[in-house]
Amino acid sequence: MHTQMTQYIKWDRNTPFLSTLVGLSVMISLFLTTISFPSTIYAVDDVLTSEQRAIALKIQCPVCSGESIAESQADVARNMLAKLIELSNANKTEQEILDYFVDRYGLIVLRSPPKAGFTMGLWLFPPGVLIIGLSMLIYFLRSQKIADKYPVPSKELQEDIQYQDLIEEQVRQAKDDT
Amino acid sequence: MAYSDIGYVSLVVALVMSIYTGIASITAVRFYYAPLLLSARNGVWIISCLMLIASGTLIYGFMTHDFGLRYVVLHSSVDMPWYYISSALWGGQEGSLLYWATTLSVLAGVATLRNRNRYGQLMPYVIATIMIVIAFFLTVLIFATNPFERLPFSMPDGRGLNPLLRDPGMVIHPPMLLLGYVSWTIPFAFVIAALITGRLGTEWVRAIRRWTLLAWSIQSIGLLLGAWWAYHVLGWGGYWGWDPVENVAFLPWITGTASLHSVMVVERRGKLKVWTISLVILSFLLAIFGTFVVRSGILSSVHSFAESDIGHLFLTFFSLALVGSLALLLFRLPQIKDEEGFESPISRESGFLFNNLLLIGIGFATFWGTIYPIITEAFTGDKITVGPPFFQQVNGPLFFVLLLLMGVGPLLAWRQTSMRALVKSMSLPLVLGFSALIMSQLITQKPFVALSIGALVFVTATILLEYKRGLIIRKRNTGEIYPLALTRLVSRNKQRYGGYIVHIGIILIAIGIIGSTAFQTNREVNMKKGESVAIGRYVLTYEESFSRIDPEKEILGSILTINRGGKNIGTMVPSTEFYNKFQGQPSSKIAISTTLLDDLYIFQASRPTDNDVTLSIFVNPLVMWIWIGGTVLILGILIAAWPEKRTMWTSLTQTAKI
Numbered sequence: 033m034h035t036q037m038t039q040y041i042k043w044d045r046n047t048p049f050l051s052t053l054v055g056l057s058v059m060i061s062l063f064l065t066t067i068s069f070p071s072t073i074y075a076v077d078d079v080l081t082s083e084q085r086a087i088a089l090k091i092q093c094p095v096c097s098g099e100s101i102a103e104s105q106a107d108v109a110r111n112m113l114a115k116l117i118e119l120s121n122a123n124k125t126e127q128e129i130l131d132y133f134v135d136r137y138g139l140i141v142l143r144s145p146p147k148a149g150f151t152m153g154l155w156l157f158p159p160g161v162l163i164i165g166l167s168m169l170i171y172f173l174r175s176q177k178i179a180d181k182y183p184v185p186s187k188e189l190q191e192d193i194q195y196q197d198l199i200e201e202q203v204r205q206a207k208d209d210t
Numbered sequence: 211m212a213y214s215d216i217g218y219v220s221l222v223v224a225l226v227m228s229i230y231t232g233i234a235s236i237t238a239v240r241f242y243y244a245p246l247l248l249s250a251r252n253g254v255w256i257i258s259c260l261m262l263i264a265s266g267t268l269i270y271g272f273m274t275h276d277f278g279l280r281y282v283v284l285h286s287s288v289d290m291p292w293y294y295i296s297s298a299l300w301g302g303q304e305g306s307l308l309y310w311a312t313t314l315s316v317l318a319g320v321a322t323l324r325n326r327n328r329y330g331q332l333m334p335y336v337i338a339t340i341m342i343v344i345a346f347f348l349t350v351l352i353f354a355t356n357p358f359e360r361l362p363f364s365m366p367d368g369r370g371l372n373p374l375l376r377d378p379g380m381v382i383h384p385p386m387l388l389l390g391y392v393s394w395t396i397p398f399a400f401v402i403a404a405l406i407t408g409r410l411g412t413e414w415v416r417a418i419r420r421w422t423l424l425a426w427s428i429q430s431i432g433l434l435l436g437a438w439w440a441y442h443v444l445g446w447g448g449y450w451g452w453d454p455v456e457n458v459a460f461l462p463w464i465t466g467t468a469s470l471h472s473v474m475v476v477e478r479r480g481k482l483k484v485w486t487i488s489l490v491i492l493s494f495l496l497a498i499f500g501t502f503v504v505r506s507g508i509l510s511s512v513h514s515f516a517e518s519d520i521g522h523l524f525l526t527f528f529s530l531a532l533v534g535s536l537a538l539l540l541f542r543l544p545q546i547k548d549e550e551g552f553e554s555p556i557s558r559e560s561g562f563l564f565n566n567l568l569l570i571g572i573g574f575a576t577f578w579g580t581i582y583p584i585i586t587e588a589f590t591g592d593k594i595t596v597g598p599p600f601f602q603q604v605n606g607p608l609f610f611v612l613l614l615l616m617g618v619g620p621l622l623a624w625r626q627t628s629m630r631a632l633v634k635s636m637s638l639p640l641v642l643g644f645s646a647l648i649m650s651q652l653i654t655q656k657p658f659v660a661l662s663i664g665a666l667v668f669v670t671a672t673i674l675l676e677y678k679r680g681l682i683i684r685k686r687n688t689g690e691i692y693p694l695a696l697t698r699l700v701s702r703n704k705q706r707y708g709g710y711i712v713h714i715g716i717i718l719i720a721i722g723i724i725g726s727t728a729f730q731t732n733r734e735v736n737m738k739k740g741e742s743v744a745i746g747r748y749v750l751t752y753e754e755s756f757s758r759i760d761p762e763k764e765i766l767g768s769i770l771t772i773n774r775g776g777k778n779i780g781t782m783v784p785s786t787e788f789y790n791k792f793q794g795q796p797s798s799k800i801a802i803s804t805t806l807l808d809d810l811y812i813f814q815a816s817r818p819t820d821n822d823v824t825l826s827i828f829v830n831p832l833v834m835w836i837w838i839g840g841t842v843l844i845l846g847i848l849i850a851a852w853p854e855k856r857t858m859w860t861s862l863t864q865t866a867k868i
Contacts, residue, residue, distance in 0.1 A: 053641075053642070061649060078734060079824065080734055092595040103446035105798075139593065140592075142594070142595060143599050145594050145600070150589065150590050153585075154578065154579065155604075158575035161574050162608075169564070172563075173552060173560055175551075176555075197623070
């Protein structure tokens with residue numbers, strides 16, 4: 033029994049990072065190469081290219097809830113998609129295409145509202161709230177003066193704390209069990 | 211007198227009973243009058259029965275095709291199979307509110323039964339709080355949207371269910387999600403009871419932890435089922451669209467996740483009470499908000515708000531609940547303020563605080579993006595859309611940091627951790643994470659993917675190390691063989707190791723989400739008969755179209771033979787269904803072939819003819835891992851929440867004695 037245990041610990045200590053790393057790298061590369069395969073192109077023409085699809089994904093179908101014109105099968109969306117392909121084939125840039133649709137249908141067709149004007153508020157508030165929250169949290173943690181009482185936790189103190197936690201845990205479990 | 215009046219009368223009696231029960235249980239505890247308390251308890255169970263009778267009456271109306279009932283006419287038809295008919299109960303506003311009140315009354319019954327010998331001082335107030343919520347829903351049902359409203363004459367047939375909703379996922383997903391909303395009421399009631407009585411010691415913490423876990427797990431299942439339904443039915447190759455209705459369901463889940471973590475600080479250290487109480491109250495308010503939003507259509511336009519007849523009632527109830535609980539909280543504030551502070555900024559406690567900050571950040575961004583169209587329209591008159599690009603950009607980085615924290619958190623000790631100990635226990639996971647990051651960057655050239663994979667490897671390594679550490683200590687102390695040591699380790703610390711399994715579930719879900727968003731390929735092609743198209747490792751050949759006419763619908767499909775990596779794996783048949791009653795709304799049946807590596811997902815984008823068909827074809831890598839991760843997550847919850855054997859045994863013997 034004892035020898036088994038030491039063997040285990042020995043194995044555990046001597047396990048080099050390298051062998052784990054090699055195993056990991058083999059797994060990750062296998063996994064990534066299999067999912068990031070290129071797609072071969074056959075004779076069949078795509079209705080829209082991947083660039084056109086990327087633009088279509090940014091345009092909301094005005095009559096459907098939560099679908100872009102790349103996804104929606106509604107007539108309006110299909111017509112808009114046809115127009116998008118036409119514009120894109122006429123070498124219009126993405127911005128020109130988006131502007132074209134905003135002119136016709138209004139801001140509602142943009143799935144990501146502009147970072148300007150009134151909708152700037154949409155983009156500014158969440159990071160703002162997060163920063164305020166973060167500063168409050170840091171202020172709270174710094175205001176906890178107790179930390180100063182033990183500036184550098186000695187090794188003994190740390191062990192004491194761990195021991196105390198262990199006992200607390202066991203007492204709690206004993207309570208749970210009964 | 212029609213049979214449906216039984217349902218209506220049950221609602222009215224239940225309303226009267228709920229008012230009585232609420233008053234009786236408070237009076238009982240105020241004047242120490244035990245018989246009244248027993249009467250209040252019976253009241254809870256009677257209300258459960260009355261509500262079940264009311265729901266049963268409506269289901270009976272559906273089953274017997276009673277088209278004299280307005281609700282039955284609007285949400286069912288003769289040609290619907292029985293399982294869709296019974297799920298039509300929650301298909302509309304009246305029915306879903308009835309379902310809400312019914313499940314809440316049943317939950318209240320279960321809570322009363324389970325805690326009949328526990329929380330003696332709290333339970334009367336818990337019951338009273340739940341009764342107020344039930345009374346509100348009953349008031350809405352009786353006076354504003356009566357599900358048992360009869361038409362002056364009987365219709366020959368009903369309007370039927372929207373074809374999009376005729377899917378097995380739809381039978382189970384909405385009731386789960388609604389049940390998730392409903393179950394936030396119980397932890398909320400415990401918090402209110404603790405605030406009213408001022409009994410803010412340790413007993414209420416256990417109660418809210420259990421019930422929050424229940425609500426959270428039901429909501430998780432509801433959200434996962436929703437994602438699964440969207441993936442299988444909607445045809446855009448995705449599972450989460452950041453749609454307003456999805457977002458409002460996500461909100462209580464996020465705040466609930468935060469409270470599940472902070473409640474551990476309350477349990478272990480008696481700190482963060484105010485914060486945890488606020489989170490539970492917030493989760494309940496968001497659940498009410500969610501219920502209301504799903505049914506009112508407020509978020510698609512400001513104007514439907516005015517049209518909705520229950521909007522103002524909900525708004526009033528929401529404000530009263532908000533003001534009431536805030537006032538209670540402020541009243542008790544001096545009593546529950548933390549006495550001693552945190553020992554160190556590097557500790558498990560502050561780890562949980564950062565976790566909460568990130569979760570609240572995600573919650574706020576989601577809420578803000580969801581309501582910003584209303585704000586914009588109110589101020590500028592412009593209609594805007596806030597879609598997935600916004601939520602991905604804002605929430606993506608937050609999720610990433612949260613993921614990293616999921617790896618660091620378990621390594622932090624309570625009270626304080628020295629930097630050296632932390633670095634020591636993190637070194638192996640960090641090395642693994644960084645090498646994974648570099649390798650993924652070299653292979654994929656996508657920094658976001660590489661970062662996420664690095665984080666995932668780091669977190670997985672810390673969790674596995676946590677298991678290993680516990681296992682070695684246990685084996686050394688007891689000499690048990692590994693499998694036994696593992697089972698004992700987990701069963702003695704269910705909360706902790708079950709929680710880690712939940713984290714593993716989250717990691718698997720993250721793998722699925724990253725794989726399918728970063729590596730999704732899509733082609734939309736027009737194919738002639740006999741033509742082939744290649745996507746990923748698949749080659750699809752259009753063989754022929756097929757059609758079938760059923761009594762209620764016409765089905766048009768296209769038959770494709772599929773070749774995967776050079777091997778024929780059979781045929782797939784995406785199709786479109788045209789329901790006679792919903793001519794304008796063709797409903798797609800997507801063909802999906804799933805492997806652990808990727809899904810081939812075919813959606814018919816045009817009506818197929820003998821000559822040609824337009825197909826939208828997706829290869830969605832790793833989506834299967836979302837569903838596997840979901841299952842692991844539920845497993846983890848089950849382990850974490852599994853009752854102790856002995857307590858179960860003692861409660862059984864106690865019951866036997868009584």
